[in-house]
Each structure stands twice: as C-alpha cells, then as structure tokens.
Amino acid sequence: MPSQPPDSSKPKPRYTLDEGAPGAFEGETVTRRKFMTGGAMAIGGVATAAFGLPALGFALGPQFEDGTPDRWQDMGPEGEFSVSTYVPKVMNIVADAGEAGKHTVYIRKFDPKRDSKRNADLPYVAISNRCAHLGCPVRYIQASKRFVCPCHGGVYEFEGKVEGGPPVRPLDRFYTRVRGGRVEVGERFSLNSELRRFSVRDPSNHLDGPWQYLYPSRPST
C-alpha cells in the first residue's frame, strides 16, 4: 500500500493504520518503531539520572547541612584579658583546616561604659580577624586602637565597626562565655553597622540597607 504524503490541512489521524504507516496494526496509536525509540531513550535517561542525580547531590550536599561546628574552645584564664586592649589567640574553627587555615581571635573584656548594649549578654568581646571585605587577616594595632587589613586598606575602629576602606560591615565576632574562670569562644556570628547579630555571612555580604536583601543567609551556617 503506497503511503500518502501527510496532508497538513487535516488533523493527524489517531490510528497508525489511518496514517498508512508500514506494518500498522488495527487499533494501534503509536508505531512500534516510535515506541521502541522512545523506550530506549527513556531507559537511557533513567540510567543517566540513576548515577547523575546522586553524584550531583553528593557534590551539593554540604550546602544544605550546618557545617559550622557547635563547640566551645578554651582561650585562657580570665585574668589574661582587660577592657583596654585586645589579646590575640589562635584557634581553628574547623579542626581539619590545617596549619594554614588557623584563625586569630582578638579578645577583650566587655566594657559596659563604652560598648553598645546590644551585645551586653556576652562577657567578652571576641573579634574574628577575617576582614569583612574579602576575608584577608586583619591586625589589631594598639597605638591607634584600630584593626587594619593589609590587602585593600580596610580600617575598623575599636569595636570592629568600619571606619574606612572597602569593608561592607563590622568584623565578625564569636559567642563567649566563662567556665571555671576560663574564657571560651563558641560559634561565629556577623553584625550589621548597629551591631545587631546575624548568622555568619561571607565577607563582602552586606547586612545594611537595601543591599542586605541581595545576600541571603545560607542553610550551611
């Protein structure tokens, strides 16, 4: 039976027999060849997804679990710290960051006279040395009572608020507590320019003004 060229003006017939497809059966709506092709492609898709999706989840998994360790680290006896200057202490936020990944924390006693009341529940001020611009290590300079970043010239005043340069928010801090006469630091948190606390953000992420809505918090913190 010679097959007719399909007439575009008419709607496509429902049955393959009406189309004049070779080897068509009565009551068949899809030719076996088409069904075979579609089936092979579907099986290939399932097989690819079977290894592809777990692999993707494997790579993206850490995004969705809280990877910041919830632990308190001993920083030394209370007598070591005063209200007038910061004492640098070295620690690792995550234990496996290695020698290069060490973190410096600048610690001083909370000063009710000078410090903002917002963080009065923390007995010690523990400031992270990661610059809020791009994460370079800042250094505290006692002569000027300021934190200075070596990379791009960010300057922070005594409380860690931005005084100059590119940083977008104050220096991050750690929760502090006193246990048996010793100072301990816990989780890190970020602050906006009014020293309100937020979950820890990456450097360069704004926490003030309209920009803060462009930098959402992450499930991993």
Add this chain to the structure above:
Amino acid sequence: MSKLTPPLPKWLRPAPTRTHEDEGVAADDGAPGGNGGEPGRAGKVRESAAEGSANVVGWLDERSGISPIVRAQFYRKVPKGTNWFYTLGSATLFAFVSQAVTGVFLAMYYEPDTSRAYESAAHITNEVFLGELVRGMHRWGSTVMIILIFLHMARTFVFGAYKYPRELQWVIGVVLLVLTLAMGLTGYLLPFDQRSFWATTVAVNLNASAPVIGPYLADFMRGGAEFGAASLARFYALHMLAIPGLIAALIGAHLYLVAKLGTTAPPWLKAEKKALRQEGI
C-alpha cells in the same frame, strides 16, 4: 578523489620490487661466504628489516584507514604568508601537554590533605630526585601557558581569523581560556601554604560577593561554610580530573575545526588580481 588529497611523501610510497641480481649483491655484501646468486641469510634479514617498518604502517593503515586523515592533516596546503605567529596555538598545546605530564608525576608524591599537603609539596621540592625541576616546570609552565593563550588569542584577533566560518573556534577558544584560568585558580591552593590559603580565600570570597547566588556559590566551592579539608579535596579533584578532561575534549574539538576549515592567510596578503578578474567575468 586522488586529486583532492596531497601526494604521499616518498618514504610512504611502496618501494619498487627488487630484481634477483640486487638480492644477490646484497647477500654478497653481507656474507662473504654466500653461495653465488642465492640470497644469503644476512641479505634476507636486512631486506625484512627494511620492509618491516613499511609493513607495520601498512598493517595499521589497512585496519584503521587513517592515512588519508593523517595526510590531510600533516601534508595539507597552507595559505601563502603563513608565518611564525601561526605556531602559537601549537605552542599552547605543547604547554598543556607539558602541564599534564608534569602534573601526573607530581600527583605521585602530592597528598591532598590539609595536614599533609604543605609537607608533601615541600618533600617534592627538597627531597625527591629532580622534584624541584618537575614542580618548577609545572609552576612556571602554568604561567607560560596563560601567556601563550593570550598571544594566540591576540594573533587570531589581529589577523581577523575569528571571522566566518571560524566563529565556533573562537567560542571554544574562549571557553578553553576560562578553563585554563580555572586551572590556575584551583592549582594555586594545592601547595597549601599561607599564600595559597589567603589567595584562595580572597578568590572564593570574590565569588561570594555576587548578589543572590554568591553565598551559595562560595559554599559550593568550599564544600561548606568554612574553609577546610573538603575545600582542598574539592579543588584537587577539579584541578586533577574535571577541568583537564574538559580541556582535552575541547582541544580535540578546536583541532578538528582547524583540520576541517584550515587556517587563514594573513590580512596583508591581497588576493591575486588575475584571479579577481577571472571571477568578474
């Protein structure tokens, strides 16, 4: 068909069959005790040795049918005016091969662990035989490769070789440039010294500064919220496996297009007037 492909070079053409006398002379030369006109053992050995290489080439060609492809690639006609600037692409390819080879050997000693990475890199430099040389080649070779890519790109741009029909080559080339820069970024962390650590911290935080997706992108690069062992392993896997594989595949596509489309003449060469006039009529 035969007119389209360039002629075989002399050494690939089948040798003319030898006469009986020739064999006899060869036998006399090789073995003084050879008996008369009969080919001696030494003559046969020499003959089969001479034909051996041709036989191997013939055996491979009969089964793969590769000789027209090889001929079209290596004996193709190139435009008049082709000069040393046209070698920059091959130079970049050579730099990539050198990076791949030295990288494989460095991986035999390097340990991607935050507590061992620096020590193993120092061990390569200070104790392994020629380790300083191999690590130095990999370190400086990366810079050389990036310089060569930019020179190659400048040549393509200035000569107008990116124009029709070679736009796809340019696009693939730009992807290769980005991938090579990604190799530079991921490789920079691996020595895991202070410079590596802080440079990569800044690079990841630059990604974090992108609005909306930035924080998630940075988490993906680090494998979590904090820089740790997962970050180093991630960078190592990308540097060793993912990006080089992509680069090799795209170089294949890039070279296929070179073979298919050929190279351009330099822009200062005008078409011959005679040819133009013929076309006009």
